[in-house]
Amino acid sequence: MWKVLIIDDDFQVIEGMERAIAWSSLDAVCVGTAIDGKEGLKKIRELQPDIIITDIYMPIMNGLEMIEQLRDEDFCCEIIILSGYSDFQYARQALRLQVSDYLSKPLTVDELNDVLEKVVRSLEVKELNVLEKEEIKYRLMRYEPFVQKEWLKAVVTGTFEKSLMNEKLNIIEQKRWLQNKHVVMAIELVHTNRISNLALADWNLFRFALENIICEILKDDWPESKFVELHSHHVAVVLHISPDLSIDTSLSRIRAVGERIIQCIFTYLNILIRVGIGDVKSLIELSDSTEQAFLDVLQQSTKQYHTKQRVHSELSVVTFRPIKFYQDLSEAVLYAKEDTINQVIDEYLLQFSQLSEIDSEYLQYLCTELWTILSFTLYKANTWSDEVFSELNISHEIKSIHSIDDFRHWLIAKIQIIFTNRGWYENRKHKEVVDFMIDFVHQRHAEEVTLETLSKQLYLSRNYLNQIFKKATGETFTNYLIRVRMEKAKALLLDGKFKIYEISEMVGYRNVPYFSSLFKKNHGVNPSEIGKSKL
Helix, strand or coil, X not given: CEEEXXXXXXXXXXXXXHHHCCHHHHCEEEEEEECCHHHHHHHHHHHCCCEEEXXXXXXXXXXXXXXXXXXXXXXXXXXXXXXXXXXXXXXXXHHHCCCCEEEECCCCHHHHHHHHHHHHHHHHHHHHHHHHHHHHHHHHHHHHHHHHHHHXXXXXXXXXXXXXXXXXXXXXXXXXXXXXXXXXXXXXXCCCHHHHCCCHHHHHHHHHHHHHHHHHHHHHHCCCEEEEECCCCEEEEEEEECCCCCHHHHHHHHHHHHHHHHHHHHHHHCCCEEEEECCCECHHHHHHHHHHHHHHHHHHHHHHHCCCHHHHHHHHXXXXXXXXXXXXXXXXXXCCCHHHHHHHHHHHHHHHHHCCCCCHHHHHHHHHHHHHHHHHHHHHCCCCHXXXXXXXXXXXXXXXXXXXXXXXXHHHHHHHHHHCCHHHHHHHCCHHHHHHHHHHHHHHCCCCCCHHHXXXXXXXXXXXXXXXXXXXXXXXXXXXXXXXXXHHHHHHHHHCCCCHHHHHHHCCCCCHHHHHHHHHHHHCCCHHHCCCCCC
């Protein structure tokens, strides 16, 4: 309710206004009265009214002096002057003090209520503006980590406008990023049967487990680092180089960290990864380190089928930047930028003209990479690749790629099929909502997360949210939340630093027996057996 304070040296005027004002219809209440400006100031500071109705001519301190004192104190409220004096000088001074209205006595009850109604409406508009600003501020604070994450991905992949690079850095981050050198570690999931048979609906949870293990290792071995999620089977780590360490020492230690990541990922997730290390670079050259790191990964992967070393040596000289190409293409498909797709592809393929000859095995490798990325891009937009590409023998198609023209026609044909699929556009409508729900779970799984919580955040009903989430991921929101919590609990148990009851609370469960039963249901063993059985 709006708080009103009445100040007048005439008790009858005060009592008359208390009776005449339509308090309930205005959603207002009289919180107090005063008989002079000095007492009025005391009551205003104490009661913090929203509206002040005051006379001008009063003993000890008049109304205008009181208002001037309030303005000097930056006290913000609506002020209505009700005076028996209609002197122009008074009115002009009141205008300077930014009063809401200046009324002359006597006035009717309707006139008083009309003015008060106008003032209340003005207050409602102001409060709404304040609430909207607070909401915007809250949303900006909530999305700031997301903005920082996207900024880092853009810098790592080379898709960021370099002239605007520093604008996304706060003062602390500027010192770390601008004064230090950095190295990018590229990580690629090897295409084994375990990876190939993984349902796309499980990718978010799978990548969450992967990120957990990598970040736990980095926390111990290289705290000054950032994990960067890229596309489907690629991730990167940016490692800040301490000025106290030599370049050779730093790279040696980074290679050791990479070896530990390879071993732990295989031990805990039973999957193979390749790790590549880029050169030491400044922030503005960071994407060069990324490309070098993934070229290192490429050279490791192609050794198994004896691709000619000449192609690799040429690739290391020519600025091919496949990671930037993957990112540009993925975003163009995800956001349906049909007008830029051909340009992105042609600009990348133009670089191949600088090679004396291009090996078909490398083109087939690129096709395999891009097919994985396109499949993951479809999933991010809540679409499954087998819904868009029915009865497709992708391995057979890729083996038929022998030239740049073959590669271009194949890629553009696949993208055109995506864009002409009706379900693609329908599912993209829900992408942002589902992305927000997934990100919310991963960021706040330790809190009390419910569909009711998200319903208030997104202004959508709980049933509707559950429907679109299940359609997008293949499981209910509650089940997904439990699986994320259990994966985090598993990582914490393997870390060995916390007791079971502590981990239970860290993943959002106050009831330890209930947590243990959920853990056994998901992982097949009790939390206490985690050290005895490899998950």
